[in-house]
Each structure stands twice: as C-alpha cells, then as structure tokens.
Amino acid sequence: MAEYDVIVVGGGPAGATAARKSVQNGLNVLLLDKATFPRNKPCAGGLKDFVLELLDFDISSVIHRKISGVALFAPEGYRVDCIPEDRSKPGWTVMREDFDHLLLKKASEAGAVVKEGAEVMDVQESAREITVTCMDGNSYTSNYLVGADGINSIVAKQLGFYKGWRKDSASVAIEIEAEVGSEKVKEICGEPGGYDAELLLLYFGDFPHGYAWCFPKKTVLSVGACCRQDKVTNIRAGYDAWFERFKKAHDIEPKILSDSASRFPLRPAETIVKGRSLLIGDAAGLVDAFTGEGIPEAIESGIFAADAVKDAVRGDNPQTLKSYEKQCQKTIQSELKVSQSLANVFFKNAKNMDILCRFFRDDPYARYLIAASIGGLLSQKEIKKKMTFRMMKTMPKDALSLYM
Ligand SMILES: Cc1cc2nc3c(=O)[nH]c(=O)nc-3n(C[C@H](O)[C@H](O)[C@H](O)COP(=O)(O)OP(=O)(O)OC[C@H]3O[C@@H](n4cnc5c(N)ncnc54)[C@H](O)[C@@H]3O)c2cc1C
Incomplete structure (x- = not known):
C-alpha cells in the first residue's frame, strides 16, 4: 500500500495551496521542496485582490503596500496613470520570501508532512502507485502526484508531459530588490494626489515583447524586466543599461539586496493530467502572457487539483483527475487565452x-x-x-x- 494519498512536489504558492486543501479534504499528504524556506523567488510580488479571496487565511502580516493602480510609461516617454475612482478592489505587494513561507507554514499547520531540502530527482509511475526519489536517496510512495515544481518541472519531464518550454513560449526575466527607504518608495511610486496607496510602474519600448517594472515594497523597490525568450539574446545587457537610466532619473544609488534571472511560461502546457499525476501553477504553464502574473493561477489551480485528487482517492479512480483539466480549461485557461491574444497585439x-x-x-x-x-x-x-x-x-x- 502507498504511504501517502498524494505527494506534492514543490512548495511554492501552487504546491502549498494544493497540500493545505488536500489535507482539509481529508487526505494524507507529503510535500517535498528542494529549498529550505524562507527561500528567494525572483518575482515582482504583485497580488490581485482576488488572491486574498482565494486564500482561507489572513495574509496581512506579509503585505507591504496597497496598490491603487498602474502608471504606464509609453515608448515615447509620456506617462499614463490608470486608477479606478472607487478603488474598491486594490492590488497588494508582498516579498515572495515571506509570502511563500507563510503559505507553506499554513500547509504544514493544516497537517501536511512538509520536507524541505528534499530535491526530487526521479519519479516513476506504476499501475497502482507513484514512487518519488530524492537526491538524498529517500523514496516515498503515493497513490497520486501533484507536480507544482515550477517552470523547470522534473515531474513534467520525467512523466512525459513535455520536454521543456520552446523559446517562443517562455519569458526571460531579471529581478532586482533595491533598498531605497520608505520615503523614496513613496516618492517614486506614490499615487499623485495624496491617496494613501502606491502605483505599479510599467515601462514599455525597451524590451521586445516585454516590459520593465518597478513595484513598491515597504522600503524596497522590486525593479525588473522581461521579454519573450526568442526575441532576445542578452537581456542582462539591456537591463543593466535601463536600470542605470532608472537610477539616474530618480536620483538613487540603492543597496541591491538580490539580483536574479529567471523564466516564466507564456502558455499552458498541452497536457496537464496524465495517469495518476497532474500539473499545477507554473509547471502547467498557467501564467498570464500579458502581465506575467501567475500567483492567482497557481493558487486557484492548487485548489482545483486538490478537489480532483480527493474525488480520485474516494472513488479509487485516476480517470476522475480529468475533471481538473476540464475545470482549468473552462476557467483559468480561457482567461489566459485572452491575455495571450492581448499580448500578441500589444507587443x-x-x-x-x-x-x-x-x-x-x-x-x-x-x-x-x-x-x-x-x-x-x-x-x-x-x-x-x-x-x-x-x-x-x-x-x-x-x-x-x-x-x-
Ligand atoms: C521575475 C518574475 C516576476 C514575477 N512577478 C509576478 C507578480 O508580480 N505577480 C504574479 O502574480 N506573478 C508573478 N510572477 C510569476 C510567479 O512568480 C509564478 O507564476 C508563481 O511563482 C508560480 O508558483 P508555483 O508554485 O507554480 O511555482 P514556484 O513559485 O516556482 O514554486 C516552485 C517550487 O518548486 C520547488 N522545486 C523545483 N524543482 C524541484 C524539485 N526537483 N524537487 C523539489 N522541489 C522543487 C522550488 O524550490 C519552488 O519552491 C513573476 C515571475 C517572475 C520570473
């Protein structure tokens, strides 16, 4: 008999949510992540209000700033402030290190067995169970498997979901956390007119099929840029030049807390359910191709996945997992298709x-x-x-x- 009902590989927003919800659904859950939390995750840390609606616990302890809108900087340099009058649904910013840590703690508190520093190296599926082996040689078995291990998903590759992301299906990104102090954050990102909220700043024209951004945190600016992988040979050179201009324009010489390159997928994987396994979050390619946001999709797909796995366990029928695919297509993927077409026109x-x-x-x-x-x-x-x-x-x- 398998040791666990479900093993979740990856403890980011997708995996932590799937694990917590699965335990709440009465399942016996193991979550494995190669990192030790809190861990760095290159991300601008912008959250839609919808994320707060999806989560069943308070995240105010990790919120940095309330966001009332966005300022767009056109290629010609002029600025367009987009702020809804009623501000009834603001956005929020977080540092991913703390946000992800909180989500993982919530999975653990709910009763999931969480193993950090557990890098999955091998995944094998047989007719009755899945065996997952980690770098330290430990193996675990389960009836079902959730791949929440991000864009370089080992679950997806080993179980034959896909080989990797084509260059026109992924974006490369650089993200810097720049300490400038609270006053400078307000000066650069503050909403004109004195309302106590900040704006997300988006800059167009310097990065092909992409953009640069500056998102406000308490004392830090998350400053980054992304572009489609097939449109660029060296994003770093372009970014460094852009960041120098940004620093000059705002008269800052920030302390750099982190500087990392990363990727995110731009379109959903063709297959997200296979046998006893399913993919969620970035591993499933559930990222908005226009805005680059993937946290709401990661959390929502985690919730959908947990419900599908619960039905599969109860009915002892892996076929039930297909309901997850249908639900994702109907909700998350149909929205992402719209974003893809917006991105194709805009960029x-x-x-x-x-x-x-x-x-x-x-x-x-x-x-x-x-x-x-x-x-x-x-x-x-x-x-x-x-x-x-x-x-x-x-x-x-x-x-x-x-x-x-
Ligand atoms: C620069 C940048 C900026 C972004 N900004 C935003 C933003 O402002 N708002 C937004 O909504 N989205 C943003 N995104 C997208 C967002 O970060 C992702 O969509 C989100 O993190 C997806 O969550 P996830 O849980 O699927 O994957 P991840 O957060 O990538 O988590 C995957 C986890 O799997 C673990 N893992 C990987 N391989 C293994 C293995 N072999 N064994 C065990 N564990 C493993 C990793 O350690 C990691 O903890 C941004 C992305 C980038 C790159």
Whole structure:
C-alpha cells in the first residue's frame, strides 16, 4: 500500500495551496521542496485582490503596500496613470520570501508532512502507485502526484508531459530588490494626489515583447524586466543599461539586496493530467502572457487539483483527475487565452504599442479598464471585449490597423 494519498512536489504558492486543501479534504499528504524556506523567488510580488479571496487565511502580516493602480510609461516617454475612482478592489505587494513561507507554514499547520531540502530527482509511475526519489536517496510512495515544481518541472519531464518550454513560449526575466527607504518608495511610486496607496510602474519600448517594472515594497523597490525568450539574446545587457537610466532619473544609488534571472511560461502546457499525476501553477504553464502574473493561477489551480485528487482517492479512480483539466480549461485557461491574444497585439511592434498607449492616455474609460485588471475588478475577457468596443467606437482606423 502507498504511504501517502498524494505527494506534492514543490512548495511554492501552487504546491502549498494544493497540500493545505488536500489535507482539509481529508487526505494524507507529503510535500517535498528542494529549498529550505524562507527561500528567494525572483518575482515582482504583485497580488490581485482576488488572491486574498482565494486564500482561507489572513495574509496581512506579509503585505507591504496597497496598490491603487498602474502608471504606464509609453515608448515615447509620456506617462499614463490608470486608477479606478472607487478603488474598491486594490492590488497588494508582498516579498515572495515571506509570502511563500507563510503559505507553506499554513500547509504544514493544516497537517501536511512538509520536507524541505528534499530535491526530487526521479519519479516513476506504476499501475497502482507513484514512487518519488530524492537526491538524498529517500523514496516515498503515493497513490497520486501533484507536480507544482515550477517552470523547470522534473515531474513534467520525467512523466512525459513535455520536454521543456520552446523559446517562443517562455519569458526571460531579471529581478532586482533595491533598498531605497520608505520615503523614496513613496516618492517614486506614490499615487499623485495624496491617496494613501502606491502605483505599479510599467515601462514599455525597451524590451521586445516585454516590459520593465518597478513595484513598491515597504522600503524596497522590486525593479525588473522581461521579454519573450526568442526575441532576445542578452537581456542582462539591456537591463543593466535601463536600470542605470532608472537610477539616474530618480536620483538613487540603492543597496541591491538580490539580483536574479529567471523564466516564466507564456502558455499552458498541452497536457496537464496524465495517469495518476497532474500539473499545477507554473509547471502547467498557467501564467498570464500579458502581465506575467501567475500567483492567482497557481493558487486557484492548487485548489482545483486538490478537489480532483480527493474525488480520485474516494472513488479509487485516476480517470476522475480529468475533471481538473476540464475545470482549468473552462476557467483559468480561457482567461489566459485572452491575455495571450492581448499580448500578441500589444507587443507585436512599436506602432501597436504607440497606438494603444495613446488610446489609454486620451480615453478615461480605457484607463479605467486597465486599472480594473490590477485588482481583478473585471476579468480579462470582459476587459478585452469592452476595450475592443470602445476602440472601434472612438478610433476605428487605429483599431483596425492593430491587426495589419
Ligand atoms: C521575475 C518574475 C516576476 C514575477 N512577478 C509576478 C507578480 O508580480 N505577480 C504574479 O502574480 N506573478 C508573478 N510572477 C510569476 C510567479 O512568480 C509564478 O507564476 C508563481 O511563482 C508560480 O508558483 P508555483 O508554485 O507554480 O511555482 P514556484 O513559485 O516556482 O514554486 C516552485 C517550487 O518548486 C520547488 N522545486 C523545483 N524543482 C524541484 C524539485 N526537483 N524537487 C523539489 N522541489 C522543487 C522550488 O524550490 C519552488 O519552491 C513573476 C515571475 C517572475 C520570473
């Protein structure tokens, strides 16, 4: 008999959520992560309000800043502030080190067996069970397996979900945590007009099929850039030059707390359920191709996965896992498809970025729609529909030329 109902590989937001929910569903759960928490995770740390709705515990102890909107910097240099008037659903920022640690502790407190420093090296599936072997030689067995081990998922590769991400299906990113002090954070990211909240700053034009950002934390700025992997040979050189200009523009010489390169996937994996295993979060490619956000998708897919595994355990039927695939397609993936098409239009060329940035600058309703995506006031589908109608109505020639 297998030792566990389910083994979760990876203790990021996806895995920690799947483990906690699985225990709450009455299952016997082992979670393995190669890192020892708190661990660094290159990430801008922006959270939609929706994330707080998904979690069944308070995360205020790890919140750094309340976000009221976003400031877009067009390739020509002008600035467009997008802030919804009612601010009823703000965004938030966190340091991933602390946020992920809290989520993992919540999985452990719920009753999951959590093993840190446990790097999974081998995964074997037989008709009745899964065997997972770690670098230290320890092996564990379970009836089901959840792959939550991020973009370089060993679960996905070893069980034949995919071999890796094509260069046009992943983004490369650099992320720096720059200590500048609370006053400077407010000066750079503060909302104009004195409302006690900050903005996320997004800069377009310097990185092909991507952008640079500055997200406010308590005393730190998360400053980074990303672009599609097939569009760049050396993101580091471009980033260093951009960061020098950024520092000069804001008259800062920050202490650099961390500086790391990473990747995130830009489209969902074709297969996310196979035999007794399923993939969630980045391992399943569930990241928004337009904004680069993946935390809401990681958490939501973790919840869906836990419910599918519970049904599979109760019915002793691996086929039940297919319900997870259907649920993801209907909810998360259908939203991600909209983001993919938005990204393909917006990032296509400088002309399109220019047309769209002018549209946002000149139309308050378009700015409201952008802001509404920050807190999750509207779904990506609604935003795309409303944005397209608005553009066709107000600037039809420009709208059509986006697709030429
Ligand atoms: C630079 C950058 C900025 C980003 N900014 C944002 C943002 O502002 N907002 C947002 O919503 N999203 C953002 N994202 C995306 C977000 O970070 C991911 O979508 C999210 O972390 C996915 O969570 P996850 O749990 O699936 O994977 P991860 O957070 O990557 O966790 C995977 C875990 O698996 C473990 N692991 C890996 N391999 C093994 C192994 N062999 N054995 C055991 N354990 C293993 C790792 O140690 C890790 O803890 C950003 C991504 C990048 C790269």
